Amino acid sequence: xxRLMAVKDVPKIMKIERTSFSDPWHPSSFxxxxxxxxxxxxxxEDNDTVLxxxxxxxxxxxAHITNIAVKESxxxxxxxxxLLKALIDKAKSxxxxxxxxxxxxxxxxxxxxxxxxxxxxxxxMKKYYINNDExxxxxxxxx
Ligand SMILES: CC(C)(COP(=O)(O)OP(=O)(O)OC[C@H]1O[C@@H](n2cnc3c(N)ncnc32)[C@H](O)[C@@H]1OP(=O)(O)O)[C@@H](O)C(=O)NCCC(=O)NCCS
Numbered sequence: 595x596x597r598l599m600a601v602k603d604v605p606k607i608m609k610i611e612r613t614s615f616s617d618p619w620h621p622s623s624f625x626x627x628x629x630x631x632x633x634x635x636x637x638x639e640d641n642d643t644v645l646x647x648x649x650x651x652x653x654x655x656x657a658h659i660t661n662i663a664v665k666e667s668x669x670x671x672x673x674x675x676x677l678l679k680a681l682i683d684k685a686k687s688x689x690x691x692x693x694x695x696x697x698x699x700x701x702x703x704x705x706x707x708x709x710x711x712x713x714x715x716x717x718x719m720k721k722y723y724i725n726n727d728e729x730x731x732x733x734x735x736x737x
Pocket of ligand 1: 614662663664665668669670672673674675696697698701702703706710
């Protein structure tokens with residue numbers, strides 16, 4: 595089941611976050627998204643266990659997808675797809691025009707997921723990720 599993120603989820607989210615990213619978010623970033631008016635966070639939960647989560651910022655007329663991750667052992671079961679669909683459905687439901695996200699150029703799995711929803715690379719950002727100077731793609735989905 596997919597539901598809104600709550601403060602009680604943050605320790606479980608952080609376990610996934612730390613094993614999913616070389617530059618994990620600080621827990622306060624998730625808390626900010628829970629309370630911030632432009633923040634929108636969701637979790638995918640099964641039997642009281644958080645298996646994945648996703649966040650976006652709802653800004654003006656565009657949704658900026660800021661984070662998505664699934665517990666390593668639960669990947670390739672459709673959870674990422676379900677989370678991304680829920681974010682896109684939310685953005686469409688409030689008549690936004692587009693969704694944007696950034697992704698490391700080496701993250702071919704995530705790029706495939708985004709492309710399967712129709713996201714397109716619109717810009718390459720040189721050395722965007724400062725922890726290893728990796729380039730990033732800016733991807734856009736127009737609704
Ligand atoms: C990216 C991520 C969220 C995908 O979650 P997931 O639950 O495994 O994705 P899904 O099972 O819904 O995959 C849907 C489709 O996306 C594509 N895809 C997802 N992961 C892929 C991978 N590792 N390699 C190739 N294609 C992949 C496939 O087309 C897949 O469909 P298929 O399994 O029928 O072939 C997950 O791999 C993850 O948490 N990665 C670490 C964090 C991360 O990199 N987040 C993105 C930051 S920009």
